[in-house]
Amino acid sequence: xxxxxxxxxxxxxxxxxxxxxxxxxxxxxxxxxxxxxxxxxxxxxxxxxxxxxxxxxxxxxxxxxxxxxxxxxxxxxxxxxxxxxxxxxxxxxxxxxxxxxxxxxxxxxxxxxxxxxxxxxxxxxxxxxxxxxxxxxxxxxxxxxxxxxxxxxxxxxxxxxxxxxxxxxxxxxxxxxxxxxxxxxxxxxxxxxxxxxxxxxxxxxxxxxxxxxxxxx
Amino acid sequence: xxxxxxxxxxxxxxxxxxxxxxxxxxxxxxxxxxxxxxxxxxxxxxxxxxxxxxxxxxxxxxxxxxxxxxxxxxxxxxxxxxxxxxxxxxxxxxxxxxxxxxxxxxxxxxxxxxxxxxxxxxxxxxxxxxxxxxxxxxxxxxxxxxxxxxxxxxxxxxxxxxxxxxxxxxxxxxxxxxxxxxxxxxxxxxxxxxxxxxxxxxxxxxxxxxxxxxxxxxxxxxxxxxxxxxxxxxxxxxxxxxxxxxxxxxxxxxxxxxxxxxxxxxxxxxxxxxxxxxxxxxxxxxxxxxxxxxxxxxxxxxxxxxxxxxxxxxxxxxxxxxxxxxxxxxxxxxxxxxxxxxxxxxxxxxxxxxxxxx
Numbered sequence: 001x002x003x004x005x006x007x008x009x010x011x012x013x014x015x016x017x018x019x020x021x022x023x024x025x026x027x028x029x030x031x032x033x034x035x036x037x038x039x040x041x042x043x044x045x046x047x048x049x050x051x052x053x054x055x056x057x058x059x060x061x062x063x064x065x066x067x068x069x070x071x072x073x074x075x076x077x078x079x080x081x082x083x084x085x086x087x088x089x090x091x092x093x094x095x096x097x098x099x100x101x102x103x104x105x106x107x108x109x110x111x112x113x114x115x116x117x118x119x120x121x122x123x124x125x126x127x128x129x130x131x132x133x134x135x136x137x138x139x140x141x142x143x144x145x146x147x148x149x150x151x152x153x154x155x156x157x158x159x160x161x162x163x164x165x166x167x168x169x170x171x172x173x174x175x176x177x178x179x180x181x182x183x184x185x186x187x188x189x190x191x192x193x194x195x196x197x198x199x200x201x202x203x204x205x206x207x208x209x210x211x212x213x214x215x216x217x
Numbered sequence: 218x219x220x221x222x223x224x225x226x227x228x229x230x231x232x233x234x235x236x237x238x239x240x241x242x243x244x245x246x247x248x249x250x251x252x253x254x255x256x257x258x259x260x261x262x263x264x265x266x267x268x269x270x271x272x273x274x275x276x277x278x279x280x281x282x283x284x285x286x287x288x289x290x291x292x293x294x295x296x297x298x299x300x301x302x303x304x305x306x307x308x309x310x311x312x313x314x315x316x317x318x319x320x321x322x323x324x325x326x327x328x329x330x331x332x333x334x335x336x337x338x339x340x341x342x343x344x345x346x347x348x349x350x351x352x353x354x355x356x357x358x359x360x361x362x363x364x365x366x367x368x369x370x371x372x373x374x375x376x377x378x379x380x381x382x383x384x385x386x387x388x389x390x391x392x393x394x395x396x397x398x399x400x401x402x403x404x405x406x407x408x409x410x411x412x413x414x415x416x417x418x419x420x421x422x423x424x425x426x427x428x429x430x431x432x433x434x435x436x437x438x439x440x441x442x443x444x445x446x447x448x449x450x451x452x453x454x455x456x457x458x459x460x461x462x463x464x465x466x467x468x469x470x471x472x473x474x475x476x477x478x479x480x481x482x483x484x485x486x487x488x489x490x491x492x493x494x495x496x497x498x499x500x501x502x503x504x505x506x507x508x509x510x511x512x513x514x515x516x517x518x519x520x521x522x523x524x525x526x527x528x529x530x531x532x533x534x535x536x537x538x539x540x541x542x543x544x545x546x547x548x549x550x551x552x553x554x555x556x557x558x559x560x561x562x563x564x565x566x567x568x569x570x571x572x573x574x575x
Contacts, residue, residue: 033368037315040361060350068357069387072364076383079368079376134346136407181546 012052019045032078036071043067057136220246250342254331262486263293269530276534303475308371311472315369320473320480323362327487330355334494335410337504337515348409349401352495353394356450360386362484363459367469378468381541382452382459388548389449395556396443399436399563400499403574413503417513419573425509431502435573438559440500442552444528447492449544451485453529455536456544493525494518501525 022042029035043066050059143151223246228235238245267282267289274281282289307316333348335341345351360383367379401407404415421429433440449456460468470481497503497518504518539547567574 033312033315037365056345056347057350060347060354063354064350064357068354068360068390072357072360072383072387075364075368076380079364080380136347136350179542181543 008052012049015045015048015052019049032081033075036075036078039074040067040071043071055135057139223249247342251332254334254336254342255328258328258331258487258490259483261490262483263297265486265490265526266296266482267293268526269533272527272530273534276531297479300475300479305475305477306472308472311371312369315365316472317477319362319366319369319469320477320484321362322365323359323484324480324487326355326358326362327484327491330491331494333409334491334498335413335503336518338513339410340515341410344408344410346406346408349397349407349412352409353390353397356491357390359484359488362481363469366473366481370469370472372472374465374467374471375469377465378459378461378471381461381465382469385452385456385459385544385548386450388545389446389552392442392548392552392556393446393450395553395560396439396446397499398556398560399439400432402560402563402567403432403436405574409498409503413498413505415574416502417505422509426507427502427505427509428507431500431505433500436500436559436563438555440496442556443500444496444525446548446552447496448529448532449548451488451492451529453485453489454533455539457538458541458544461538489526489529490522493522493529496525497521 019042022038022045025038026035026042029038043062047059047062047067050056050062224242227238227242227245231238270292271281271289282292285291285295307313330352332342333345333351335344363382363386364379367375367377367382370376400412404412406412406415416431417427419430421427452459458464460470465471470478473481501521502517503521504513504515506513506517566572
């Protein structure tokens with residue numbers, strides 16, 4: 001029988017391996033749409049790992065926001081672009097040192113943080129969650145009590161970002177025609193159709209059962 | 218309780234072989250639960266198109282399918298057989314891997330979401346506290362099936378359908394999520410079982426009129442928004458511009474045939490049943506009985522789901538297709554502002570002495 005801990009570790013390594021593979025494919029895939037889909041896979045596995053850490057709220061939020069919304073819009077744009085791969089590869093080697101330096105810098109920073117005495121595995125408390133502990137409820141409580149001002153500030157910054165983005169991309173052209181739904185709803189028959197009574201032009205008798213057409217448009 | 222009975226049954230059936238099976242018993246039990254939910258769902262998905270054709274036929278004063286089996290009851294089986302034996306055609310220069318992943322991505326979320334749907338008091342596959350969040354997350358994945366298949370088909374119509382679907386489903390997801398926020402506020406929980414329980418309390422429920430204590434009445438505008446957004450989210454008429462057969466042939470599924478097409482079909486009807494089940498749970502009291510003198514039970518949930526499904530079919534038979542800009546306008550300029558105002562209103566209501574949810 002497999003002990004529970006071991007099984008969890010196995011799942012962790014499975015998720016981590018798939019995530020690393022997917023992340024690698026994001027930067028090596030030739031097709032940008034494939035790269036975006038591999039990024040989705042990487043997000044999924046990250047969510048799985050968070051779920052293992054019992055951070056179900058963050059995990060579900062990752063799937064909901066990044067996979068469900070951000071990446072869909074991303075794919076949307078990537079699919080519509082006609083991307084020239086040769087131009088993308090252009091001067092790849094001359095940019096490589098800069099990119100590699102940034103990568104090394106990130107690895108060094110992360111190892112400094114994770115290797116430091118504040119974030120080491122020994123420094124963090126073990127998992128001793130009380131019964132009925134709800135990650136979601138705890139996060140909500142903290143966000144809306146202790147961190148309410150930073151939280152509100154962040155949301156205001158996001159709002160400013162939205163307005164700025166809309167304003168920058170809003171280009172009102174003079175020659176486009178708009179439809180006004182309110183005007184469309186409030187239209188009356190009298191505004192569109194005029195019924196005209198006309199005297200018959202010919203005196204021929206109308207056959208039985210056929211009605212005469214009245215008016216015009 | 219149920220688990221113990223099954224455990225005993227398996228132990229006695231396997232006899233001496235039991236100890237080798239014991240370690241994987243939780244997995245077996247989980248699989249049994251999943252099968253017991255998914256088999257009825259898939260049978261319902263198979264028969265929903267039949268009922269759709271019948272209902273719409275009667276609304277058009279026709280008869281509908283009546284050739285295969287008594288009153289056409291074997292029609293779904295005939296259709297399924299036809300689809301299984303059809304040749305699967307792949308368009309030239311289609312992206313093969315993604316072309317076949319697309320339908321699977323469309324169907325899977327529609328089935329996964331059933332994991333958190335409670336059928337009766339405590340009868341649920343996964344009784345998780347963040348159930349509503351899980352549902353929102355899973356239902357936001359359904360769009361990948363459509364986008365991926367639309368792109369991988371290497372066809373302009375399919376791609377146009379995928380584009381329409383992307384914009385439409387994201388827009389209405391927001392409206393749906395916001396409509397749910399009021400439900401979460403008044404039930405004070407993210408667990409679907411607790412949300413149903415919260416609807417069984419209150420003055421009307423004590424008087425034996427549970428019907429009036431469900432969320433649909435105090436949150437009526439949100440109920441309407443959720444229902445309409447649900448129709449839009451499943452790309453059903455009158456919001457079916459994603460398929461729009463008169464404009465873009467059949468949208469993202471135009472290049473698919475045989476079983477691959479059938480998967481899209483299953484996904485659409487599975488999503489309809491799912492949305493109906495969720496609407497019943499969030500707004501119509503789930504398995505609760507509408508009147509005091511009748512017992513609660515699974516039957517009520519099925520009845521509510523059937524009623525909402527009938528609404529879906531009714532809409533399709535009654536309304537002409539919306540224009541695309543009107544769909545976007547309805548989602549962004551009408552539903553979302555309305556939701557924000559109503560969230561504020563419910564918040565004030567809950568803080569006032571008139572609060573009915575405590």
